Structures are given as C-alpha cells and as structure tokens.
Amino acid sequence: MIARILFALALLFVCDTIVVAGVAADWWLTASSVWKNQRGSFLNVKQVNDDGSFSGTYINNAPNTRCRGIPYPTTGQTFPVYPSVYFVTFTVNFTNCSTTTVWKGYMTYEHLPTDWHLVYSPPGQPPQSEDGHDKFTRIR
Numbered sequence: 001m002i003a004r005i006l007f008a009l010a011l012l013f014v015c016d017t018i019v020v021a022g023v024a025a026d027w028w029l030t031a032s033s034v035w036k037n038q039r040g041s042f043l044n045v046k047q048v049n050d051d052g053s054f055s056g057t058y059i060n061n062a063p064n065t066r067c068r069g070i071p072y073p074t075t076g077q078t079f080p081v082y083p084s085v086y087f088v089t090f091t092v093n094f095t096n097c098s099t100t101t102v103w104k105g106y107m108t109y110e111h112l113p114t115d116w117h118l119v120y121s122p123p124g125q126p127p128q129s130e131d132g133h134d135k136f137t138r139i140r
Contacts, residue, residue, distance in 0.1 A: 028107055028138070029054060029078055029088070035112060035136040039063065043074065043090070043136060052078040058092040067097040081106065088112060098122065103134065110138035 035043040040061035048054045057071040076090025089104045098121045105114030113135045121127045 028086070028109060032140070033138055034140040036139050037134040037136045039134065041134075044071070052086075054078070054090070058090075060092075060094070067094045067099070070096065078107070084108060088114075105136075112136040112138075 029045055029048055031045060031048050033045045035045070037043075040063075042059045042061070044056045044059070045054055046056040053076070055073070055075045058074040059071050060068050062068070072092050072094055074090050074092045076088060079087040081087050086107045087104070088107045089102065091100065091102045093100045099118060101116055101118040103114040103116045105112050114133065116132050116134060118130045118132075119127050120129070
C-alpha cells in the first residue's frame with residue numbers, strides 16, 4: 001500500500017499529472033456526485049479542484065452507531081495510480097461524537113472500496129480505535 005502511495009506521489013511530481021488528477025475528478029469524483037456505502041451512509045461531493053482535492057459532506061447512517069443522519073464536513077484527495085485507477089482518501093471529524101474517521105481506497109469508475117480507521121476520544125479516557133471496510137458506489 002505504501003509503495004502505491006509513493007508511486008502516486010511520484011506521478012504527481014514527475015509526470016505533471018496534477019491535470020490528470022483533476023480529470024479523474026471530472027470523470028468519477030465530480031462535484032454534485034453522491035456515493036453510498038453498504039451501511040447506507042452517504043459521501044456527497046460538493047467541490048472538486050484541479051489538483052484532485054475535494055470537499056463535501058458525509059452522512060453516517062450505519063446501524064448501531066452514534067452521530068447518525070447528520071451531515072459532517074469532509075475533505076479528501078485523489079491521486080492517479082494506474083490508468084483508470086485512483087487512490088482516494090477522505091476524512092470526517094464527527095465533532096458531536098468526539099470521533100475522527102479516515103477512509104482510503106482505490107476508485108475505479110463508479111466503485112470505491114475502502115479501508116477505514118476510526119479514532120474515538122471518550123471524555124476522561126484514552127483514545128480508542130477501530131478499523132473496518134466500506135464499499136462505496138456512485139449513485140449520482
């Protein structure tokens with residue numbers, strides 16, 4: 001995984017692919033695109049920049065979790081890895097729940113399987129973490 005990230009970064013700087021990263025956003029991760037995962041949560045992309053960065057909102061609808069149904073700001077970045085494959089990462093700070101989650105995955109057209117890492121900071125206790133997987137599918 002680290003080798004792929006380093007390869008993507010090398011492409012950005014060596015091959016002038018910043019424009020290509022923007023093209024990826026234009027093709028798959030577009031402004032106004034909506035992505036839904038298997039737990040019913042939504043990534044709503046509001047803005048995509050030429051450098052592959054993006055922003056929007058994330059609405060958690062996962063069963064048996066807190067902070068459900070509330071849109072939280074998200075920011076992320078796309079990097080070209082192979083033709084038609086892009087590394088995507090985005091972060092959500094669920095402020096009402098003292099939780100931050102980072103998703104990382106490889107987007108191909110309308111699918112974005114990810115691994116996520118969540119850190120929860122309960123008051124007066126050490127931080128706790130959890131890992132999992134989500135598969136996002138573009139629905140709009």
